[in-house]
Amino acid sequence: KEWLATLEGRDATVMRIEKKRRSRNPAAPFTTSTLQQAGVRQLGMTTDRVMRTAQQLYEGVDLGEGPVGLITYMRTDSVNLAQEAITDIRKYVGANFDKDYLPPAAIAYKAKTKNAQEAHEAVRPTAVMRTPEAVKPFLTHDQIRLYELIWKRTVACQMTPAQFDTVAADITVGEGTFRATGQTLAFAGFLAVYQDDEDEEESKLPALVEGETLPVDRLYGEQHFTQPPPRYTEASLVKALEEYGIGRPSTYASIISTLQDREYVVLEKKRFQPTDIGRLVNCFLTRHFSHYVDYDFTAKLEDKLDDVSNGKRVWSRLLGEFWKEFDGDLKAKQDVERGCPIMEPCPKCSKPLFMQASKRGLFIGCSGYPDCDYTRPLHAATAEGDNILGQDPASGLDVKLLSGRFGPYVQIGDMPEDKKAPKPRRASWPKDIPLENATLELALKFLSLPREVGHHPTTGLPIVANNGRFGPYLLHDGKFKSIPKTDSVYEIDLPRALEVLAMEREPRGDSAASVLKNLGPHPDDGKDITVRSGRYGPYVKHGSTNATLPKDITPEEITLDEAIGLIAARVAKGPAKKPARKTAAKPAAAKKTKTADADTTAAKKPAAKKKAAPKKASTKAATAKKPARKKPVA
DSSP: OHHHHHTTTOOEEEEEEEEEEEEEOOOOOBOHHHHHHHHHHHHOOOHHHHHHHHHHHHHOEEOSSSEEOOBOOSOOOOOOOOHHHHHHHHHHHHHHSOGGGSOSSOOOOOOOSTTOOOOSOOBOBSOTTSOHHHHGGGSOHHHHHHHHHHHHHHHHTTSOOEEEEEEEEEEEETTEEEEEEEEEEEEOGGGGTOOOTTSOOOOOOOOOOTTOEEOOOOOOOOOOOOOOOOOOOHHHHHHHHHHHTOSOGGGHHHHHHHHHHTTSEEEETTEEEEOHHHHHHHHHHHHHOTTTSSHHHHHHHHHHHHHHHTTSSOHHHHHHHHHHHHHHHHHHTTTSOSSEEEEEEOTTTOOEEEEEEETTEEEEEETTTTTOOOEEESSGGGSTTSOEEEEOTTTOOEEEEEEETTEEEEEESOOOSSTTSOOOOEEEOOTTSOGGGOOHHHHHHHHTOSEEEEEOTTTOOEEEEEEETTEEEEEETTEEEEOOTTSOTTTOOHHHHHHHHHOOBOGGGOBGGGEEEEEEEOTTTOOEEEEEEETTEEEEEETTEEEEOOTTOOTTTOOHHHHHHHHHHHHHHOSOOOOOOHHHHHHHHHHHTSOHHHHHHHHTGGGGTTOHHHHHHHHHHHHHHHHHHHHHHO
């Protein structure tokens, strides 16, 4: 800073300018991996949502003349295109762009993925002449976005490279020399069709001349520190799985879903953060089964399986070798500690402490159990002696964060020795808020329930907000009313509470309180499309049509266009088929196999239910006559 201060007030001089022409080649057409990465980065979808939408495009969409498959098979690691597809793409580029955009020969790509099995083409449109604009009226919001992405990437892969002019200027200010770099797009090439959001942003420089004097507005310095590698996003995790040869293109989405379903990780700000149970499982596997979680294990096994498919290995022997080793490892590890060491001695016996799991959750326990019974909650915030968050302003008692049978909770004061005395006020700690973030302000907020919102202007009775077994609710005049998910039980005020109480229940059990928000009118009939909270999760409603929201779309984020697409997809499936009752199915099936005489006998069955033997005899007699009737026909 002191050195920069000596340069204040001086003009800058352009000492040297370097100009170079740089080209950037188009990316290869999509594989499963790159399609998932682009879908996450550019469209904001999850990998599972990308694959579900791609499956719909592959299976076919009705374009007015029956279902038509719009893309090729979407589970592939090949970057090759069929010759007829390349010919169609080059014809399209030649007809719609200048000749400079069409390379003299077709561009060929090679897969860089280890163990690539190029049994299928790359993911491409089945007909490049079927442009996104042409099929847009027939596709849902997700389908058209993904189809457009695939179409553009496929067309761009057979276009000329983009050209950039890069400029580097050395500028002196007093005794200091600074360098400024930038680039400008000279020729768009394939960028006229497709541009990945990973492409670097253009930093443009004004036209400069060597020896030119420039005014200095401000001089400042920035210090940068080495940062740890960022946490994985869905896109970067798929890329890493592909690079290490873990899994196959068809398993990337299921791997990510499993990590989330088992709560090994949570997605925060689009990046995966490990949970406590995830750390425990990872620690146990890397300590005792490092061979099976090694990056090369899957890749080496893939090589062996390739040998099986090529006839170089016998599959039964390969499985026998694997099972013999794996079974031996399991038997050898039966009596090992199931926890993860935390590098801290036990305060009772000095043996190592372990993070362990139980049916009540995770905790810290001594490895010397059962000789030593020392345990404590996993998080220090709930340990004895370190659980006081502050004092309650109303009573002056300590507000404590404790761990109980059903998880962590906050409590005002201590438990009384007299069991008949009133218990202290307490409230459960929400699962979605880490204990490390526990503060007195949050604790008092959770302890504020039940709270009186105000008095009803008509009845004069109090309105109370509280949390119940089925979620937050309002209590007034002995009646309960659910609070919509868009409102907070801690913040709802009297005017809003009166609105919720005034909501009338709609027929068929669909309560107006379940309406989360109104997205607007449908363009076809003008009826409102609403987002609602149902028994099985959030959904959108238009008239009598209900469409469930996908897991990766929240009620707060869904748009009107997305809702219209979901409703259109639901209508296309037709009404839900109700399963037939089992009691009605049996007599119906019986009637089909009997003759008219047998039907007459069956009609009299209710009057003679107990006489089972005669019925069987009459049925047999009827069936015995059938061959006699068939003989003349033969």
